[in-house]
Amino acid sequence: MYPPILLAVMCSSALLGQVAYSPWVETRSVRGLTIYSQFPLQDVADVQTDLEYLAEDIETALGLRLADRPVCVLLFAGRREYDRFLKERFPDVPYRRALYIQRSGQAFVLAYRSSELAVDLRHECTHALLHSALPVVPLWLDEGLAEYFEVPRAQRAFGHPHLKTIRLWANLGYVPSLSTLEAIPHMDAMDANKYRWSFAWVHFMLHGPPAARLELVEYLQTLAQYGVPRPLSERLAARLGDPRRAYLDHFKHWTR
Numbered sequence: 001m002y003p004p005i006l007l008a009v010m011c012s013s014a015l016l017g018q019v020a021y022s023p024w025v026e027t028r029s030v031r032g033l034t035i036y037s038q039f040p041l042q043d044v045a046d047v048q049t050d051l052e053y054l055a056e057d058i059e060t061a062l063g064l065r066l067a068d069r070p071v072c073v074l075l076f077a078g079r080r081e082y083d084r085f086l087k088e089r090f091p092d093v094p095y096r097r098a099l100y101i102q103r104s105g106q107a108f109v110l111a112y113r114s115s116e117l118a119v120d121l122r123h124e125c126t127h128a129l130l131h132s133a134l135p136v137v138p139l140w141l142d143e144g145l146a147e148y149f150e151v152p153r154a155q156r157a158f159g160h161p162h163l164k165t166i167r168l169w170a171n172l173g174y175v176p177s178l179s180t181l182e183a184i185p186h187m188d189a190m191d192a193n194k195y196r197w198s199f200a201w202v203h204f205m206l207h208g209p210p211a212a213r214l215e216l217v218e219y220l221q222t223l224a225q226y227g228v229p230r231p232l233s234e235r236l237a238a239r240l241g242d243p244r245r246a247y248l249d250h251f252k253h254w255t256r
């Protein structure tokens with residue numbers, strides 16, 4: 001067994017005062033994240049690797065400046081510990097295997113040790129880091145970006161599991177409607193297809209025509225400055241003329 005570590009006040013809030021009772025055995029700060037773990041982090045070295053670069057990767061890809069206040073990441077030894085903590089501290093939050101929660105100006109990511117931990121953490125930490133820089137993020141874009149960054153950094157451009165299906169449908173001439181994705185009102189309306197198509201448009205903007213990425217960067221900058229940007233579907237149409245054709249060109253020819 002490892003001696004428990006009381007939480008430092010790096011993630012200061014009333015909640016963490018309560019969290020201090022939990023037996024964290026290790027704490028670690030990486031760019032943008034302060035991690036508290038109930039198990040030794042060396043046991044999950046691969047989990048740490050991409051988290052170290054996640055904030056930098058997001059800033060580079062999106063031209064964003066993330067906030068200085070770190071996201072507080074709580075890693076639980078198992079599902080039982082995670083469930084107990086959630087029930088006690090966040091009984092109002094809908095249950096999921098990993099969570100991003102914003103409370104009293106502090107961002108938290110919670111997850112437990114499992115075979116999916118690395119993906120869960122990259123996904124939820126992407127949400128948390130994005131929301132540290134942006135007052136609001138449209139649901140489809142929030143999820144599309146989290147899907148993009150949830151895989152190891154070396155897989156994002158060419159090795160993402162969604163790409164096979166997206167390319168298959170692109171070769172059949174199918175283009176998911178961006179304006180339909182933009183109209184998704186709440187999380188309950190998200191399903192596996194919408195996650196995948198949201199990712200597809202994110203991938204197109206990040207790796208397709210440079211003008212598309214520029215639209216995304218300008219869109220996010222407007223959000224960061226508390227502005228109300230025109231929807232990306234309209235911006236891409238104005239900039240690219242025919243974004244549907246550009247989307248098909250991008251994915252039909254997207255190979256390493």
Ligand SMILES: [Zn+2]
Nearest residue numbers: 123127143146
């Ligand atoms: Zn998500």
